[in-house]
Amino acid sequence: MKYILNSGIYSLLMAAFLALTVYPQNFGEITVKTWPDDRKAAFSFTFDDGLLSQSTNAKQILEQFGFRGSFYFVTSTLTEQLPGVWRYGSWNEFTQMAANGHEVGSHTVTHLNLTNIPAGDTLTEGTILYELYRSAKKIQEKIPFEKAFSIAYPFTAHNQLVDSLSAKFYLSGRGGGNNFNNSSLTGLDYFKLKCKENYFNLPRNSPEDDLDELNDFIAYTQSAIDQGKWAMLLAHEVVPFSEIGGIINSTWYPMSNEWLTALCQWLYSKSSANEIWVETTANVTKYIRQRESFLYQLIAQNDSTIKFIPADTLDNLIYNLSLTVDVLVPSDWEEVIFQQGSVLQTLNTLTIGQNTFARINIIPDGGEVTLLKKTTANSFAVTGNVLYHNSQNTPVENVLLVLSRQDGVQFFAESDENGSFTFPSILSGTYNLSISKNENWGGVNSTDALFIMKGYSSQLTLDSLQTAAADVNNDGFLTFSDAEMVMKRFSRLINSFAGPDWIFSLNNSQIIVSSSNINLNVEALTSGDVNKSYIPQ
Ligand SMILES: [Zn+2]
Structure with missing residues (x-):
């Protein structure tokens, strides 16, 4: 069987169907x-330079709306902990942000203009390859559960050489360009991502003075929505408006908390209306790449x-x-x-x-x-409970139930903390039910071995589930070797039986769904717990 490429090769698709001649x-x-979800456009928040105000202010504002941003830092400037160098943050904060689902990306090791330095190699400082590779490696070392998937070029400066070298280590690269990005990208397009930056004009005496930039940015994002594209914000410092005056001459176009909050409110309304997808650069990149390489059989x-x-x-x-x-x-x-x-x-x-x-x-x-x-005529609910076969009928959770149809279609359900499970919608037909649980085996001791010996010498009557739980060597008979195996496991000479650790009534039984909903009562025992003494948690 061949995979069918989903790139509009309609004739190939039709040829495949004609070959099958299954359906007209x-x-x-x-x-x-x-x-x-068929949203119209994508949007990413990007923040450059790894500044402390991004982890103290921008992070909270974004998270309030359920958004996640992409934060690009200069790896040599971050300290282990606060206080940091100048206005930079620390690894501690950005690790926390990554744990919260934000993207931590690279803004190189030392913030050199990559278009002014030689390609070099990964061992030579002051070269493109060193800046690209060492920053990604440092991020991976410092935040082991994260990987630097994308890079923001220092000063948004890049060229064909920078793009092609970035492609060795990253999934995408962001420059500047005051524009948005196409929904489909190929080759080095992924390393020429464009964004819009806000050059807040003076005076900035009150938050209202920044309204023109807000309206301008909203208009930019609205056109991305209208055209189905991917818009990006580039920001640096994010501080309360009252602090802007104090840093305006020492840092690059600071953004106010108020401004970012207002933008988030607008984006939130657009996102709630299913118009825009707000995601990190890495995830938008991944979605596009997955879409572009999608195949199906x-x-x-x-x-x-x-x-x-x-x-x-x-x-x-x-x-x-x-x-x-x-x-x-x-x-x-x-x-x-x-x-x-x-x-x-x-x-x-x-x-x-x-x-x-x-x-x-x-x-x-x-x-x-x-x-x-x-159809309403052919679909029914199959529900039930899994209860332990003790006098308390303790509910058993995390039991996996699988209904398998003859054509191989399978449905899965898992019991909850009350032992309840639900297959909401099962088409009529004949199914095999299999039931299993892997964890929390227990409740087996020498009393169970005694029960087994009494059972096979007919001094004690065991019900069918007890008998199944007693056959720990899984040979279909109760013998001394089952009792011996129980003693061995109880004494920790062995750590498993021949069969599964959990025994269930109705396991491997046939379930026929025909004209009504079905309720099943499943009883459970751990393998070897013949005296039914266990109380699973
Ligand atoms: Zn920068």
């Missing part, structure tokens, strides 16, 4: 939306099921965002059941022109995607 229409055809297509495998050609450790896609479905599908991995949702389809689509968020390389037509 191209159901299952997939279009990746330009931006997540259609593996089933009939009047009730569409199945495909989404993929991309990228490193899954870095490129792990979900993509919003529209999947063409037959026009009589009003609701669809969507599943990928452990994600299971029921969604309404949408109609655009003559076509009906399921709009879903999928992870390329995140496993097979199944879309099933849902």
Whole structure:
């Protein structure tokens, strides 16, 4: 089977369908939306130089609106802790910011103009390669859970050489340019990102004096929305307006808290209206790159099921965002059941022109995607409880339940702290139910070994679940060797049994969904807990 490239090669797509001759229409055809949730445009906040005011002021303002920014620092200027050098912050703060989901990117090691120095190498100070590589490496060392995905060029200065060298270490690079970026990028376009900076004009006696720049910036972002593009703000210092006068001559065009808050309010309204996607430079870059390299393999297509495998050609450790896609479905599908991995949702389809689509968020390389037509006549809830087989009927949480259909489609549910689980929408059919749990084995001691011995010598009657829990060597019989194995594990001579650590009633049973909702009562025992003494937490 071939992957179908999602780059508008319609004839290739049609050829694939003709070869299959499954259906007259191209159901299952997939279009990746330009931006997540079909938003019209993207927006990134970028802050240069790693200044203390960014972690004390900008961070809080952004987070108040649920936004995250990209912060670019000059690695040689950050100190371990406060107080910092001049107005710079410390590694402590920026590590905290990264932990909160902000992007920490590179603004090089020493803030040299990269267009004025030689390419050099990663060991020679004062060269482009040294500045690019050493700053990324330092960030990785200092913030091990983060990686510098993008770079902001000092003085926004860059050229073809700087761009091509940056591509060795980063996913994207941001210059200046007072413009916005296309929604699709290729090659070194990713290293020529443009942004808009605010050169606040004088006088600045009150916050109102900065209103013209606010309106100007909003107009810039609105045009990005109108054109479906990616807008970026470049800022440096962010301080209360009352402090602007004190630093205006010593730092680069400081922005006021009031100004940034007003911009955030406007962006928040646009974001709530699904018009703009506010994300870090790294994540917007990743989304575009994933969209541009998206592939899929259609593996089933009939009047009730569409199945495909989404993929991309990228490193899954870095490129792990979900993509919003529209999947063409037959026009009589009003609701669809969507599943990928452990994600299971029921969604309404949408109609655009003559076509009906399921709009879903999928992870390329995140496993097979199944879309099933849902009808009220054929879809039912399967619910139930998992309770421990002790006298208290203690609820058992984190039990994984899987319903598997003969064609390989699987549905997943997990029990909650009350032991309850729900498969909200299961099409009628015959399913195999498998039940498992990996953690929190316990409750087994020498009394259980005694119960097993009494059980196989018929001095004690064990019920079916107790019998299954007693067969710890998993050979289908109760013998002395089961009792011996229990003693060995209790004495820590072994640390597992031959079978699973948890035994469930209804495991591997057939579930037939036909005309009504189903409720299942699942009983659990840990393997070996024949006397039912365990109380799982
Ligand atoms: Zn700078």
